Amino acid sequence: MRTAHTVVQVRAAEAALMATVPDGTLMDRAATGLATACVDFLGGAYGVDVLIVAGSGANGGDALYAGARLARRGARVAAILLNPAKAHAGGLAALRSAGGHVVPEDEREDAVARADLVLDGIVGIGGKPGLRPEAVRVMELVQRYDVPVVAVDVPSGIDVDTGETPEPHVRAAVTVTFGTHKVGLLVDPGASAAGVVHLVDIGLGPYLPDPVVESLQASDVAALLPVPDRTSHKYTRGVLGVVAGSDQYTGAAVLAVSGALGGPLGMVRYVGPDEPARLVRARWPEVVAGEGRVQAWVVGSGLGEAPERAEDVARALAGDVPVLVDADGLRHVLGRCEGEVLLTPHEGELARMLEVERTDVTARRLHYAREAADRWNATVLLKGATTVVAPPSGPVRVNSVGTPWVATAGSGDVLSGICGALLAGGLSPLDAGSMGCFLHETAGVLASRGGPIVAEDIAAALPDAYRFVREAGDAESA
Ligand SMILES: NC(=O)C1=CN([C@@H]2O[C@H](COP(=O)(O)OP(=O)(O)OC[C@H]3O[C@@H](n4cnc5c(N)ncnc54)[C@H](O)[C@@H]3O)[C@@H](O)[C@H]2O)[C@@H](O)CC1
Ligand SMILES: Nc1ncnc2c1ncn2[C@@H]1O[C@H](COP(=O)(O)OP(=O)(O)O)[C@@H](O)[C@H]1O
Ligand SMILES: [K+]
DSSP states (O other): OEEEEOHHHHHHHHHHHHTTSOTTHHHHHHHHHHHHHHHHHHTOOTTOEEEEEEOSSHHHHHHHHHHHHHHHTTOEEEEEESSGGGSOHHHHHHHHHTTOEEOOGGGHHHHHHHOSEEEEESOSTTOOSSOOHHHHHHHHHHHHTTOOEEEESSOTTSOTTTOOOOSOOOOOSEEEEESSEEHHHHSTTHHHHHOEEEEEOOSOGGGOOOOSEEEOOHHHHHHHOOOOOTTOOHHHHOEEEEEOOOSSOHHHHHHHHHHHHTSSOSEEEEOSOHHHHHHHHHHOTTOEESOOOOSEEEEOTTOOSOTHHHHHHHHHHHSSSOEEEEGGGGGGOOSOOOSSEEEEOOHHHHHHHHTSOHHHHHHTHHHHHHHHHHHHTSEEEEOSSSEEEEOSSSOEEEEOOSOGGGOSTTHHHHHHHHHHHHHHTTOOHHHHHHHHHHHHHHHHHHHHTTSOOOHHHHHHHHHHHHHHHHHHHHHHHO
């Protein structure tokens, strides 16, 4: 499991750890990990040009100490000091004694043009969102000369606790973060600005409280996946009721059922108009049409806007089994929910539910997913490149495994099916949503292999994703 903590939590843990170790130990560990990550990124240190952009805080100090290590390994290291009078004294002395030098103001452009790598040590967890004009000017040069950036702890300028990027910020190829992930590294748009995130262990673990954000890895998903045993039969494995599709949107019914059958359940019941029911049974003869006992419901994909379908949603929500509500069904989730409910909007649907602009949801994904979870007393899965799954209380899950090829019509219908299958298998809305998303995106990766796919391909690859996750879990725990 990847976990992320707030700045306040990190600062408290650092203070507790620092009281137990000699001065400078943490920065030493951070700088060592950072230098190693730079060498890995560059494929070596000897003869490369590394340019440090350092602010006045400890984040700049980390970058300068790492620069000293790289210089000792044969790199040519230069530093742009954004505030020379307040530069980190220890870091600067270390860099100078290792042979690094400070770039004079009129040579900054040359230094950027020459660099193989820029180390962003402008601000870390002490930074307010945004960059001061001088930092903006330097980073514009870095962008113009297309120099890859390794961010120290966080890409400077993002809102570290939310992942929001309302102002200018650094875009990194790699972010080397210390002690624990920061929330803004796992949630978009901050996550996109961070690039590949590499965690350096500085010994913070025992001092960290429960995280505010978590991200399941294959072994976590594997540990939670229901697997039948010798005593299982179709009813103990779970029966899912699917209320999806309409005469207008027949495909949604087939795709939601396809997603469900790619999950670990025993049986699917389809409830809907004659035409989609006929198509579902033609494609999947094992599906039973009509009402009956179920362990969970999926309602909403392709229901259309007919008012009578509102009753289908209300009936499922009034029942005593978990319910997933997707797409058109979300229009009919009126008051606070009772029982176990998973809502799966994309950004446009969540914007409509909360009566805000879609661009606001894009900019503040964590904020609005949490707000909706609180307002509807339900777990809210906000779809996208980094999916956010916010329960009414407790840590939020995010998923960044996947491929943009999954963004294809009907893909969300398949997602509703696989998440519903996991609900029917007895998992909580939080687990079902976050595991379903992981399996759905993994299926997308396996089906796509870098090329275009359609929603049916994702559904067809779900059993492979299931096997892949179980094997990866076995390998990680071996
Ligand atoms: N505290 C610790 O024990 C450790 C801290 N570490 C490093 O220390 C960092 C935190 O250091 P600090 O608390 O000194 O804070 P930072 O270095 O993050 O930044 C604080 C400084 O930046 C200025 N600043 C704030 N917002 C700005 C903006 N938008 N643009 C330009 N300047 C801005 C402030 O005036 C302040 O001087 C971490 O991110 C990490 O890199 C690591 O060395 C690991 C150990
Ligand atoms: N850039 C992306 N990278 C990975 N997955 C994505 C990306 N954009 C969207 N997705 C996923 O694709 C699916 C799209 O679902 P949705 O928007 O409901 O589409 P539809 O209504 O056509 O089924 C969701 O699972 C979402 O998380
Ligand atoms: K930084």
